[in-house]
Amino acid sequence: MRSTDQIMHKAAWLYYMHGLRQDEVAKQLNISRASIATYLRRAREIGIVNISTSTQLFSDDVLARKLEDALSLDAVWIVPEDRLAIDPAAEMPVVAAAVFLELINKGDRIGVAWGRTVYHLADIMPYADLQGVTVVQLCGNLGAPYNYRPDQCTTEIGRRLNAEGINLYAPLVLSSERLASDLRNEPVIREQLASIADCQLVLYSVGGIESDSHLVRCGALTAEEMQALGESGAGGVIAGQVIDHEGRWLDCPHNRRCISADLEIIRTIPKRMMVVEEDSKFQPLVAAIKGGFVSHLVVTHSMALRLLARWEAEAPRRG
């Protein structure tokens, strides 16, 4: 520990745990109050000091309870679109990050997929000091029109949480099924994909199948290919892989050429946290939920209403 880190720790301890004022801390440590203020800010930024707020505000809600019951989910958080005059688009990642942090336990292994949503989340993720946590990349890499590529995203989340980040050094999609299969069987990659089963928590969103969807924009698929997939029953995208409307892995060239977490394995992970920002992802989300990819859900108020209506419409048919 550097000596300035030591001072920062001491300052943080005296200020936050003992409740001394900055000038009192300054007197204790024999440096100016201005310095103390600087150290404290750094301690907060680095995650030495953790300030967290319960996300109860978003989960304590009649609609959330109803959704949990109707869709058999473990927990639902609903982001209001009207009440607070905060920009709802900016609010979603903040809520998601807070929920994510709440779901992490010390020593956990956490899988993260990639997409606009996860990228946004990484970008505003607060710093924390979660020693013993490992963040693993669920899907292969690809070029991206954002600041972070998938591997950078995993690394960034790991960095901010003071956790270990493990990258998957393979492309998301290969040009031939043969190569994809060979690569999946490479010991390094195979072990890494298998180790995803040890995760206690995964974080992802669901991708749409429109011609301007994420996979298309990142160049993994052409608009035509995507459209063809849509016509042959594609319902959404999970960790780079296409699923049908019931959430089953779709047997298609793209999926066969894909290096990503086994969907069967993902389903067995205890906490599967899904964040959906855009209302346009209703159909894909329904598919993901039906496929068992969701145990913890963060959605907008209007999306929650639509989901509930959908399940209530189906309920009579079942019961």
Next chain:
Amino acid sequence: MRSTDQIMHKAAWLYYMHGLRQDEVAKQLNISRASIATYLRRAREIGIVNISTSTQLFSDDVLARKLEDALSLDAVWIVPEDRLAIDPAAEMPVVAAAVFLELINKGDRIGVAWGRTVYHLADIMPYADLQGVTVVQLCGNLGAPYNYRPDQCTTEIGRRLNAEGINLYAPLVLSSERLASDLRNEPVIREQLASIADCQLVLYSVGGIESDSHLVRCGALTAEEMQALGESGAGGVIAGQVIDHEGRWLDCPHNRRCISADLEIIRTIPKRMMVVEEDSKFQPLVAAIKGGFVSHLVVTHSMALRLLARWEAEAPRRG
């Protein structure tokens, strides 16, 4: 949720998660800034907002590493007695409380014993919002010369953590072995004692066997009885029960008349956090460590030095 709680949550969210200033929050929620300040203080007090500082300052230390290695402990925290001009006696419970909170995971079941130390800890324990946590009482009740009796102590810790507190409705010591045995077999009590095996974490200190020790002061034993125990090999007290110098349960009238957690069960709990405030407890602590009752240890610097010296003195004999 009361509407004022709702406002408090919103204020806390906007202030701590979005980083708005109090006046901005006030404008958002259409109330005066002074009220916001009040809400925020309440949110902190209640544990809606959690501010925690890493205890690294106390564990990141050469001596701590050495102790962990020498005594095969999972983690050691050392409270300095000189560096910070904070009263060391007051510092110990603060460190212990922070460590305790760090060791808790969501959903855990936690056993707490009772003694001066645990009482001090309960008294300064910060408020937190650990839903799904259960705090169980490890040992029976007895009158106490402190503010809290064992059951109140459990309840108080539970209350502050927003966790469920489960009390053991039995006295610590009974007048006859027969009655103690019968009571232990009462379904309610038996189940509760058995359920201690499900704990992921226990918190306790170790008791001394001097004639002014805790058990004597609380009236569980007379000074003469305690002295006799000392002469027949008693080394310390764990959860109200006397152990010998090697940390084994001592077969004595007191132990046979005692209602408390089975020591065998305690040894199997993964995280066994021990806090020792007084340097006079050196011998009992040695017994507790030898008996396998400690995996996480919080001690003073001088106690750490004595422990290390003791183990280093023994090492040559073993190796």
Next chain:
DNA sequence: ATAGGTCTTTGACTTTTGTCAGCGTTCGTG
């Protein structure tokens, strides 16, 4: 040895936050 760079520290100033008496509202009670 020294010039030039980076990182710390500080005093002085500004902004933000904490506090508290007093006012208004609500709610339970006689």
Next chain:
DNA sequence: CACGAACGCTGACAAAAGTCAAAGACCTAT
């Protein structure tokens, strides 16, 4: 329905925290 207690809210002031330019410390390369 009137009364008082309890609670929430506010404005004004006091206290504490944040900020920043400038000075100083420290390191490195010439």
